[in-house]
Amino acid sequence: MTVEERRAPESESALRRDIRILGNLLGEVVVSQCGQEVLDLVENVRAAAKDLRKQGTEESRENFRSTIREIPAEMRQEVIRAFALYFQLVNLAEQSHRIRRKREYERTTGSRPQRGSLRSAFHKMYNNGIQAEEIQSLIHQIGVELVLTAHPTEAQRRTILDKHHQMSLILEKFDDPSVTTREMKNMKRLLKAEIVSLWQTRNVRKERLTVLDEVRNGLYFLDEVLFDVLPAIHLEMEEQLQTLYPDHDWEVPTFLRFGSWMGGDRDGNPYVTADLTFQTLVLHFDLAMRKYEAEMLSLGQDLSQSYERAGASAELITSLGLDNTYIPDEPYREKIDQILSRLQATKARYHGEFSAEQDSAYKSTEEFLEDIRIVERSLLHHKGAEIAEVKVRPLIRQVELFGFHMATLDIRQHSEVHEQALEELFQRAHIGNYVDLAEEAKISLLTSLLDDRRPLCSPHVVLGAQTQETLDVFHTVRKSQKLFGNDCIQNYLISMAQGVSDMLEVLLLSKEAGLFQWGADGTVTSTMNVVPLFETIEDLREAPAIVDVLFNNPVYREHLKARGDLQEIMLGYSDSNKDGGYLTSNWELYKSQKAIHRVAEQYGVRLKFFHGRGGALGRGGGPIERSILAQPPEAMQGKVKITEQGEVISQRYSNPGIAMRSLESAVSSVLLASMKEQTTYMQETERRWSEMMEQLSQASFEAYQKFVYRNEDFLPYFQQATPIDVIGELNLGSRPAKRRNSMRIQDLRAIPWVFSWTQNRHLLPAWFGFGTAMEDELASNPESVREFKRMYQFWPFFQAMIDNIQMALAKADMLIAAEYVKLVEDEELAARVFGRIQEEYKRTKRVVLEITGETDILANAPVIQESIRLRNPYVDPLSYLQVLLLEELREARRDGDESAGDINGVLLTINGISSGLRNTG
Numbered sequence: 001m002t003v004e005e006r007r008a009p010e011s012e013s014a015l016r017r018d019i020r021i022l023g024n025l026l027g028e029v030v031v032s033q034c035g036q037e038v039l040d041l042v043e044n045v046r047a048a049a050k051d052l053r054k055q056g057t058e059e060s061r062e063n064f065r066s067t068i069r070e071i072p073a074e075m076r077q078e079v080i081r082a083f084a085l086y087f088q089l090v091n092l093a094e095q096s097h098r099i100r101r102k103r104e105y106e107r108t109t110g111s112r113p114q115r116g117s118l119r120s121a122f123h124k125m126y127n128n129g130i131q132a133e134e135i136q137s138l139i140h141q142i143g144v145e146l147v148l149t150a151h152p153t154e155a156q157r158r159t160i161l162d163k164h165h166q167m168s169l170i171l172e173k174f175d176d177p178s179v180t181t182r183e184m185k186n187m188k189r190l191l192k193a194e195i196v197s198l199w200q201t202r203n204v205r206k207e208r209l210t211v212l213d214e215v216r217n218g219l220y221f222l223d224e225v226l227f228d229v230l231p232a233i234h235l236e237m238e239e240q241l242q243t244l245y246p247d248h249d250w251e252v253p254t255f256l257r258f259g260s261w262m263g264g265d266r267d268g269n270p271y272v273t274a275d276l277t278f279q280t281l282v283l284h285f286d287l288a289m290r291k292y293e294a295e296m297l298s299l300g301q302d303l304s305q306s307y308e309r310a311g312a313s314a315e316l317i318t319s320l321g322l323d324n325t326y327i328p329d330e331p332y333r334e335k336i337d338q339i340l341s342r343l344q345a346t347k348a349r350y351h352g353e354f355s356a357e358q359d360s361a362y363k364s365t366e367e368f369l370e371d372i373r374i375v376e377r378s379l380l381h382h383k384g385a386e387i388a389e390v391k392v393r394p395l396i397r398q399v400e401l402f403g404f405h406m407a408t409l410d411i412r413q414h415s416e417v418h419e420q421a422l423e424e425l426f427q428r429a430h431i432g433n434y435v436d437l438a439e440e441a442k443i444s445l446l447t448s449l450l451d452d453r454r455p456l457c458s459p460h461v462v463l464g465a466q467t468q469e470t471l472d473v474f475h476t477v478r479k480s481q482k483l484f485g486n487d488c489i490q491n492y493l494i495s496m497a498q499g500v501s502d503m504l505e506v507l508l509l510s511k512e513a514g515l516f517q518w519g520a521d522g523t524v525t526s527t528m529n530v531v532p533l534f535e536t537i538e539d540l541r542e543a544p545a546i547v548d549v550l551f552n553n554p555v556y557r558e559h560l561k562a563r564g565d566l567q568e569i570m571l572g573y574s575d576s577n578k579d580g581g582y583l584t585s586n587w588e589l590y591k592s593q594k595a596i597h598r599v600a601e602q603y604g605v606r607l608k609f610f611h612g613r614g615g616a617l618g619r620g621g622g623p624i625e626r627s628i629l630a631q632p633p634e635a636m637q638g639k640v641k642i643t644e645q646g647e648v649i650s651q652r653y654s655n656p657g658i659a660m661r662s663l664e665s666a667v668s669s670v671l672l673a674s675m676k677e678q679t680t681y682m683q684e685t686e687r688r689w690s691e692m693m694e695q696l697s698q699a700s701f702e703a704y705q706k707f708v709y710r711n712e713d714f715l716p717y718f719q720q721a722t723p724i725d726v727i728g729e730l731n732l733g734s735r736p737a738k739r740r741n742s743m744r745i746q747d748l749r750a751i752p753w754v755f756s757w758t759q760n761r762h763l764l765p766a767w768f769g770f771g772t773a774m775e776d777e778l779a780s781n782p783e784s785v786r787e788f789k790r791m792y793q794f795w796p797f798f799q800a801m802i803d804n805i806q807m808a809l810a811k812a813d814m815l816i817a818a819e820y821v822k823l824v825e826d827e828e829l830a831a832r833v834f835g836r837i838q839e840e841y842k843r844t845k846r847v848v849l850e851i852t853g854e855t856d857i858l859a860n861a862p863v864i865q866e867s868i869r870l871r872n873p874y875v876d877p878l879s880y881l882q883v884l885l886l887e888e889l890r891e892a893r894r895d896g897d898e899s900a901g902d903i904n905g906v907l908l909t910i911n912g913i914s915s916g917l918r919n920t921g
Contacts, residue, residue, distance in 0.1 A: 015097040018171055022089040025192045026082070033199050034078045041071055042082045049873040056815070068880045076881065077905050083878050084912025085198060087871070091915060092164055094867075096171040099657035116625055116661075118233075121668035122240050125675065132248040135241065140253055143608070143639040144670050146663075147259040147410065148218045148649055158217050159201060161650050165224075167194045168655055211263055211271045215280050218262040219287050221653045222406050227291055229659045230256055231397040233667065236660075254400045256667060257408070261643075264409040266473070267495045268749070274472035277411070281480050281488055282350075284406040289347050291402070292368075295395050296340050302391050303332035303375070305384065313378035319371070332375060339371050346404075350483060364485060365403045372396055405488035411473060412493040412533070418505040421470040425457050439499050443553070446504035450511060450555040453518050474513035477528060481515075486527050493570055493610075497532035498539055500549045500556075506530050507559060516559060526562040531610065535572030537580040537701070540588040543569075544595035551603040560605060568641070569596060570610035574750030581704030581769035582808075586801050587697040591690075593635040610641040624662070625669035630800035636673045642666075647914070682794075689791050689798070692777075692784070699773035707768065707836065708745065715745065717833040720824045722756035723886060724748075726906050758811075759913055760820040761879060762837060766808030771844030778847065788851045802851060803861075809845055810858045810868050811917055814838055816879045823886055875916035882909035 030039045048067040052060045071079055105114040113120035125135060170187050173179060179187075209217075234252050241250045263280025266272035305312075312331040320334055328334045345361040362368045372395060379388040419435060426434045437445065449456060463471070477489050492510070494502050507530055510516040516526045534543040547569070550556055560567060571592065576585040593609055600607050613627065628640060644652065652662040708714055718724065745753070757764045778785055791798040817834070824830035845857060858865035889901030 018093040025195055029195045029199055030082050038075055038078045041079050045877045049876045053873055080881055080908045083874055087915035092167055102661050116665035118236055118240050118664050118668050121671045122244055126244045132245040142255050142670055144256045144667055145259055145641040147643045149261040149643045149645045163194055163198055211276055215263045215283055218260050225653050225656050225659050229656055230401050231394045233663050234397055259408040261410050265412045267412050267414045274476040278476050285404055285484055288402055288404050288406050293343055296336055300333050300336035305332055307331050311382045313381055316374050316378040319374050369399050403487050405484045408487055409489050410491045410493055414495045415497055415502040421467040422505055424467045428461050429457050442501035446508055447555050450508055456512055474509050478513045478515055491529045491531050493531045493533050495533050503530050503532055524558040524562045526559045529568050531568045531570055533570040533572055535575040537576055537588055540592040543592050544599050547596050548599045566606045568608045568610055570612055572612045577765055578750050578753055580701050582766055583700040583770045584697045587693050590797055594632045597634050608639045609635055612643050625665045626800045628669040629673050630797045640670055696773045699776055700769035703772040704769035713829045713833050717824055721820045722760045724756040727752050761813040761816040763808045763812040767805050767844050768840055771840050771847055774847040775843050792851050806857050819883045871916055878909045878912045
């Protein structure tokens, strides 16, 4: 909820009503399923938790511990389940409330537009004197692409999310004034039935997800929500523009799309093979066919016009291919039947099921679109404009958006894999050793081979399994583009890109599969983008120089020319944060974009930055609109691409109303950011502020690195004070938790790293190092506090960083974190490390308040502040139970009894805390 959503007492009353009803129903379910004794235990624990938060004394803390430890072992899981399920219900109520507030704004059209809406964005432009022609030019430049990733940060099962969806539909009906007492009573019965079903359903997956499970989960959101919501966003933009600028004939291009990594991201995931990637694209295609068939059947029911009554265009009649003397009475339905027949033939052809009708199959989405446009044009010229507007144009937009592929699939692989594959290929081709060459020698060799029209290696040569699989991926891309259209796969992302050779290696492998080809006239055809991913602090710093050399390479420039002189570059938020801490990561990302943009300008290359954000604050999380507006103005250029991961996907896109609100917010932010121009004064001011940020970043980086990587106490503390040892057993996704079989921080994936610190309420990756850097600066230059206040007021980058740190400090809780410290076996080590963390937490809180001028963290966001305060007494029991269960589990495993201990109970607490904090990874 936003601050403005606080301003409607009747709406807040409805939220409290929903929470009260859901809470009461949960109490009834607990009694019916487990007995009164369990509900009494839950109430006792809740009362003790509230007393702990109110008193904060050692006596109240000890009383709370005793209350937790006195829960009979056989009832612990039921108590945990009750608290975890409560958060699921509260989250549902708050989600329903967001939809309620959106509808209230839409009902009162004369009121101030809702923050983050398209109406709000266009009103700002209109009030600032922006002319219709300027906006028309802008909307033809913008592009927003959101990418659903396979990163395993969704703690809720798909089954649970389905039940949540059913409950949200019931909750929405509560606000209908026409609902009778009997109907309300029945809706409560339906809700209670769903809660019983949730109670009896396993919250934690028993088996690890497969990659195809992840693919199907991603397609669920495209199927159930986004297929209809994306066209609605475009329609909303047209309506808002037409209202404000009625004299302009608006044309809104297709600018908002979804992509996916699920089934394409093979970095560190051995289960994503070339064959599986093709299976993924077939699933995408099958969903598209199913959706279009359903839409055409519906359209066939609607278009019942008689030829005698309404007529039809000669174009439509001719397209039917019937005897010239025969015109069917319902020509539109005849056309729809023919389109359906062609769709079925298309399915048969794509699945290799040859039939006599195969020749009628659509060869491309353009053919399919043309058939639909014939129907549209006929309606427009025969007094059916209203029907065309409502029934046909949304379908045209859907085909433009989703094609035969639903979502563009990105391929991602680690740079080392390409290097190793080429090493073998070069050996077989008698070119010699490659891996040990210096970077300049690699670039020279790769360039000469790319300039050579001949293939590198005979297709009949037998290769090692790893090399063959690497090549098969590129051949799969070629085959898939021919079958499903080039849009099915457009980008090949290179993890840990650290040199120009990493990009040229992928281009050379593309050449082997025919994705990069020289024509007889010397021009290049290239059907896939090569996208470097700069992840670590060092890589971000080196990126501008790497891009400079890359754009200066003559063969790569030919590739870029074939791709419209547009270069996509991905920026990694997760690994840069784990590498250098929150402040340094954010600053290096900001700097890198500005520097890369300067390089691209010199070469006349347009850029699209792909922001690899996670859901958690330590991985670039936070409100998407805040992140967009905080980017360097020159780096936007109207185009933005952002990952949507794990729990963020279900939070934003499991409900059509929430999805509409989330996407409006993202699009309006891109519009406003793209119109933003810095004055000369602000450019000079930002240069001065940048010098200050550079000093802060260096100090923060040193403090973070010293504490995390150069502190022998840190690793054992992390291993024991967090649930990292059991997170892998939560079966969140198909990907292994570590890149290598080691326990070094460097080899741990960013997701379990951040997840672990969230569970124990430290949230260390989202704030550590900032306090030390800022306090040192203020100590040496006390007057600089005034400048930091101005930075917070006028610099969106700095404001976003401070506000995200505030959110992290509010969700972090040293009171609860102290309980996890007891899990560390060496008490002196635990005291040293936690003492340092507490000092940095207090220091960070102190300097943030000095910058914001507030008396308390999140005082400028009272709704969020209050939500965290109200949730704490319900999260605290889960945290204390997690500590107790981890103690018992680890003791049993130390004694060699792997079957002892309550691992399921631990996993339930992890799941519940995730719901309570609304964060996993």
